[in-house]
Amino acid sequence: MRSNFVFQEIWVGLRRNLTMTVALIVVVAISLSLLGTGLLFVKQVDSTRTYWQSKVEISVYLCYADSANPNCHGAVTQTQTTNLEQRLKAMPQVQNVAYVTQAQAWALYKQAFSNDTSYVSTLKETDMPPSLEIKLNNPSADYNIVASAVTGAQGVDSVIDEMNILDKFYRLLDGLRNAVVIVALILVVAAVLLVANTIRLSAFNRRRETGIMRLVGASNFYIQLPFLLEGVIAGLLGWLLSTVLLIGVKSLLLNNLQQYFNYNVGLSTGDLVEVILLAMIIGVALCGLTSFLTLRRYLRV
Amino acid sequence: MIEFQNVTKIYPNQNRAALENVDMTINKGEFVFLVGPSGSGKSSFLRLILREERPNEGQILVAGNDLARLTNWKVPALRRKIGCVFQDFRLLPNKTVEQNVAFALEVIGKPRRFIKRVVPEVLDLVGLEGKHDRLPDALSGGEQQRVAMARAFVNRPMILLADEPTGNIDPATSIGIMKVLDRINRTGTTVVMATHDAAIVDSMRKRVIELEYGKVVRDQNRGVYGQAY
Numbered sequence: 347m348r349s350n351f352v353f354q355e356i357w358v359g360l361r362r363n364l365t366m367t368v369a370l371i372v373v374v375a376i377s378l379s380l381l382g383t384g385l386l387f388v389k390q391v392d393s394t395r396t397y398w399q400s401k402v403e404i405s406v407y408l409c410y411a412d413s414a415n416p417n418c419h420g421a422v423t424q425t426q427t428t429n430l431e432q433r434l435k436a437m438p439q440v441q442n443v444a445y446v447t448q449a450q451a452w453a454l455y456k457q458a459f460s461n462d463t464s465y466v467s468t469l470k471e472t473d474m475p476p477s478l479e480i481k482l483n484n485p486s487a488d489y490n491i492v493a494s495a496v497t498g499a500q501g502v503d504s505v506i507d508e509m510n511i512l513d514k515f516y517r518l519l520d521g522l523r524n525a526v527v528i529v530a531l532i533l534v535v536a537a538v539l540l541v542a543n544t545i546r547l548s549a550f551n552r553r554r555e556t557g558i559m560r561l562v563g564a565s566n567f568y569i570q571l572p573f574l575l576e577g578v579i580a581g582l583l584g585w586l587l588s589t590v591l592l593i594g595v596k597s598l599l600l601n602n603l604q605q606y607f608n609y610n611v612g613l614s615t616g617d618l619v620e621v622i623l624l625a626m627i628i629g630v631a632l633c634g635l636t637s638f639l640t641l642r643r644y645l646r647v
Numbered sequence: 648m649i650e651f652q653n654v655t656k657i658y659p660n661q662n663r664a665a666l667e668n669v670d671m672t673i674n675k676g677e678f679v680f681l682v683g684p685s686g687s688g689k690s691s692f693l694r695l696i697l698r699e700e701r702p703n704e705g706q707i708l709v710a711g712n713d714l715a716r717l718t719n720w721k722v723p724a725l726r727r728k729i730g731c732v733f734q735d736f737r738l739l740p741n742k743t744v745e746q747n748v749a750f751a752l753e754v755i756g757k758p759r760r761f762i763k764r765v766v767p768e769v770l771d772l773v774g775l776e777g778k779h780d781r782l783p784d785a786l787s788g789g790e791q792q793r794v795a796m797a798r799a800f801v802n803r804p805m806i807l808l809a810d811e812p813t814g815n816i817d818p819a820t821s822i823g824i825m826k827v828l829d830r831i832n833r834t835g836t837t838v839v840m841a842t843h844d845a846a847i848v849d850s851m852r853k854r855v856i857e858l859e860y861g862k863v864v865r866d867q868n869r870g871v872y873g874q875a876y
Binding site: 351554555557558559560561562563564565566568569 | 697719720722723724725726727728729730731737739750751753754755756798802
């Protein structure tokens with residue numbers, strides 16, 4: 347194998363249809379970075395989900411003297427509370443149950459709105475429901491079982507489903523991710539068509555050379571390799587560009603997002619590297635395979 | 648060297664056969680003229696030998712290979728045993744004479760030292776001394792055909808196929824081309840030349856195979872172009 351001959355052919359090929367090559371590189375770069383962004387999003391959503399799920403609790407608000415709920419007949423009694431607590435503790439899904447008194451709830455409330463006295467001044471301690479805070483072993487799986495077990499029980503005002511609140515947030519993130527991935531896939535299709543076209547043009551430009559190569563008995567491999575590598579190299583250049591864009595997405599967008607949410611679930615450099623490597627494999631495989639299939643049509647023996 | 652056994656070739660969507668029941672043998676070292684009007688099947692004959700086309704019926708043996716059994720993968724090896732020259736030369740306009748000939752060796756992976764040695768030799772053989780660095784555009788038609796012959800012969804093929812090599816060249820220059828083909832033939836290479844050039848065929852007095860409507864109508868040793876009445 348004469349490697350410098352092959353590289354010379356590739357260089358000639360890439361230069362001869364420069365405009366197509368540039369278009370190809372840009373489209374590959376953008377589609378790969380969008381695909382990568384989608385993947386980063388998936389990772390980000392997964393890591394926040396894990397983070398939140400470990401924190402998630404069921405809050406069972408109990409009746410108090412001024413409850414508006416018709417199920418409540420005055421404040422919850424001591425026996426009702428103990429019954430509920432024991433019932434919950436007996437469930438295998440429950441890790442821990444903590445009783446929060448009206449006084450404790452009031453203290454927490456005051457702390458949460460310490461910077462806004464208007465919230466604090468309109469309420470008083472007796473407006474706070476006492477509650478049972480339940481910690482689950484496996485929040486995502488056991489949520490409904492435990493929540494339904496206590497809903498409507500005597501002395502229970504309401505059960506607050508923290509999972510439901512989170513789910514809305516995740517639906518938003520999932521939608522965003524799906525949109526990114528769909529746009530990326532459309533661009534991938536465009537990239538595939540562009541690769542096919544570039545290779546076809548390239549094969550047409552060099553039909554004299556390939557014709558002679560066939561006549562003098564060059565192997566198919568030798569004839570096709572420059573074209574194949576042409577596609578792969580364009581794919582690699584596009585990938586290189588997408589790497590820059592992905593690093594930008596990670597450091598500018600996702601890291602800022604993390605600051606905004608104020609919890610530490612940022613993606614590690616390892617995650618970024620993983621996505622970048624995946625993008626390379628996809629890019630190279632896509633360009634290589636498309637070139638190969640195009641060549642089978644346009645460079646027959 | 649080349650053996651056709653009842654070969655019939657019909658191109659798709661054509662009702663007339665390009666070659667019909669062709670049965671003949673060309674031995675090693677022979678010089679054969681293939682004559683006949685346009686469309687008589689001369690080019691099909693050459694394309695079948697190169698396995699650019701495959702026959703609908705019959706068997707073709709080339710240099711010991713049964714072409715029907717030859718896998719695609721082995722076709723390049725067959726073509727390395729066959730050199731080709733065409734009416735339109737088919738040179739690469741952006742490469743010099745030397746590079747054009749070297750290209751044929753580069754693409755079959757020959758070592759550079761070998762190429763450096765044999766290319767000048769073969770260029771001298773075809774009579775292009777001192778013109779190694781010219782571009783094809785700076786050469787006359789006859790000289791361009793000599794480059795094409797050098798390229799066809801540089802890998803020392805067993806068979807040389809020439810499809811109207813003098814078709815674009817004036818009669819005086821054609822004599823030079825024929826001398827080169829004769830010289831190549833004398834090295835033991837089998838030469839098959841399709842031509843319309845009666846003067847050349849008549850002067851060479853080699854074996855003549857005449858095709859008409861895809862059939863062999865004459866096969867004559869030391870023949871002439873026209874019918875020997």
